[in-house]
Amino acid sequence: MMLQLFLLLAAALLAIGLYGALSQQSIVMIMMGLELMVNAVIVAGAAAWWFLAPHRPDGQVLVVVAITVMAVEMAMGFAVTTAIFRARDVDTTDAAADLRR
Amino acid sequence: MQLVVFVVCAVGAVAAGAAVFRVDSMARATFALLASFVFVAVDVLLLHLAYLGVLVILMMIMEMVVMAVFMIMYMMNPAGLMPMSMMHNRRGALAISAGTFVLLAAGILLVRWPARRGAPPAEPTRQLGEALMGSKMLVMMVLGLALFATMVATVVLAQHRGRYDRYGDELERRVPDDPIRGGVGR
């Protein structure tokens, strides 16, 4: 039963992160939503490792990948924000919708 | 006992995660996200992943403190002193995320999960290290490459001065002309 509890926690975090990523306008706030979603992956990966197959390292490696993804996501996100803010004074996604047209 | 700690931390993580998008102050939002990460790290520690749990705490504190700097740099209302809404399509986002949660929860509760296979290792940290330097070497190499590419890409994107600004049009300067000079005689 504990496995389900951990996965439910992951699902809740993922849903909150998704809500934030979809509803926020500011690029920085969207990144916080994405971080929460990766956070959910960490919980799910760790729980899957411990409750399903602790004799194999796959779950742990997945958590390491998730942590790296988080670092890469944040660094790239801020670099892109800096670049677009410098070029066009833009800090919300609605003001950077060029590709939509 | 473990169940109590888990439930407290799970509720804390979800509540702090929700608070991120509720509070006005950007500093508070950042530290709410940090609180959420720390609660999650405690739950990871409950799963006997001492190294990964502490690593999450270590990394997330550094990341969130750096994030706070950018938040204040790019947000119109960093301290939340003038409440304003920076949202679009709230209803749709709420519906989609609630739907996602219901779908995932249904899957979690309805699927017949397999029984646990194998015994946990005596030292999970050693298991991880040996995997990363052995059978999962490829993962480690890809992560290293990705991190390196990220470093280069972020500097290229965020920096507005190139080598011709620093070393002159003919690249003739021996010492770069930087707005802020460093400490080793440059």
Add this chain to the structure above:
Amino acid sequence: MVRQAPLWTALLAGAVLLALATIAAVGRGVAVARRAAGAGTPVAEVARLLAQQRRSTLAADRLLWRSGPAAVCVAAALAALVVPLGRWTAWDSPVGVVWFNAMEVVVWAGLWLVGWGANSVWGVVAGYRFLAQGLAYELPHMFALTTVALGAGSLRVGDVVAAQSGLWFVVWMPVAFVAYLVAALAMAFWGPFDAPAQADLAGGLGAELSGVDALLLRAGRYLMLTAAAAFAVPAFLGGGAGPLLPAWLWSLLKTVAVLGFLVWLRDRLPTVRMERYTELSWLVLLPATLVQALLVAIVVLLR
């Protein structure tokens, strides 16, 4: 061999940390008093700050402001948990080295909160200064700790001590030891790294603090310095190893020696500006610690 002590020793670890920090503060007070007559002793200062009324500023973020100084103290106490005293340790964590590093980073968050919460320009600038300092000192510090763990083949502090039974790490990892001491000064914004609390910012982090909060911040600074000095003993100086005297006394003596050296350094070096130190740290100290780690790795492989 280092063993896990009963749970109540966690409180003892905190008490020992506090006592050592008090010694450092008193020593510092004596050193200052010798030059400027009439400077209050730390005890009188504590009493004054406890009785002082808290200052309030306009539109301060109370919650974050108050939690900042407390976080610094708590971080130092938690970091000290994994430091063994002779043959006992309050918490024999399998990842003690990483734990110490994580708790030291909590100071970043705490100090930034102190600076931000007061809604004062001095505080915010000081908070940013400390973050720049943190980014500068952290990588050499991490590689110094990595080198220690590499030499011992374990992240458990007890194993690190056991690995030094033949030769102390300070002997064959001198660069890592120097990088560690520099980081110890920087994490307590002490000595040449006190730019975040300098007079050119009207006191910087402490500019708007008063009463209990100011006491907590100053105490936290001493506690963090003490915790860093205490961790240097099991990491580089052989833990409780030594002739004649019992192991716990050797641990204490070595800690006091390192701590005394750090306190003594404070007035011997001028404050370093962060843009200067960052380049020095990344271009000189970081490659040096990497080479040190490489050498240690080769020795470990050949052994």
